[in-house]
Amino acid sequence: MTSHPIPTLDGKDSFAAYRADPAGTPRAAVIVIQEIFGVNAGIRGKCDRLAEQGYLALAPDLFWRIEPGIVLDPDVPEEMQRGLDLMGRFDQALAIEDIEATIRAARPLVSGGKVGAIGFCLGGRLAYLTAARTDVDATVGYYGVGIDELVDEAKAIAHPLMLHIAGADHFVSPETQAAMHAGLDDHPKVTLHDYPGEDHGFATERGKRRSDAAAEFADTRTAAFLAEALG
Template identity: 55%
Template structure:
């Protein structure tokens, strides 16, 4: 079953639009799916639907709802890609963390689950890292997260499992940034890093020119196993 919900913000001054996919029967846990900069588009909805088919409640928030609500963009169309970058420039990550916290509470209170995980892509991958450092999320996974190398000072606050998928040819996260991420997180007992040689940003998108089938399936299997282990 799928629906669009309105989740109150922490201060109750707004409502976050959220695509929700629920499994048949009781959900074994919930997973927040934080999209790339292209909105809750068909690919993100499919990711939610796939989690629901595996027995999880899945919820994808419209991260740009404060200034560009409901916008769905195609990364393979140049004009829409440019608009997505513009939206990213307006995004307030601190408010984004608050929205994730509001969604965690909503899923536990209204969704009836005791465990909530998060998987994010691109900007969502950055939010996966911040959620691990700043919220009580039970487990987080980031795919090709941007700007994590600039936030390593928060790694001491990561108390629950975090996995990061790092494509080695990511043109948004260069080699120097990747080295910093490894230097800052390789020894962290709650963090697991996976490198993908030859892969670029967006290799695990559901469709389009960027997807690499073999590596997308590998990363997704690692993610599924990671959540299963983290949730017990």
């Protein structure tokens, strides 16, 4: 588990990504897209778990343009608020460029093989945009916010996308969830899974937001999805 430098698309700068390597030859690479709390212990834990499953995992620091190395604990109210404040300063279009740069950096690390992505919260929204705007081979989004505003981008999704929806998400209303289903259920590459009664953050790797049974169920679905899509 190390820090790995990622060149920006224009080659004029670079940013760090947490890297977790499997014991043997990686079966593929997976980009882990952070929440609003930076590449914290939970996101690093997601990378470590993916490495245990045989993937090379990279979690890029998407807040580097604001301040490199931000790490927050959502269970601390002041740090939760700082994460929300950072969202107001965050450029999502540039974040997609940084994710694309991470995908490009990952492919040579797996000998030109496949690259997937998994995102959580803010990262769930960015995972959807990654599926629509990059050549990523498969994508998973957990409780992404504001995806109902982005359904028009679905026409550009060419590779498999799975979205996990928290039924009692206090950031994603029932109306928003219904709009996601209305806009995406018929897409041949998109699969939506609902988790009734679960709140935002239910699949976090650690902390008070985690709901063990639902998290394990969603992660089992994700593992099967990635195994089929990435090998």
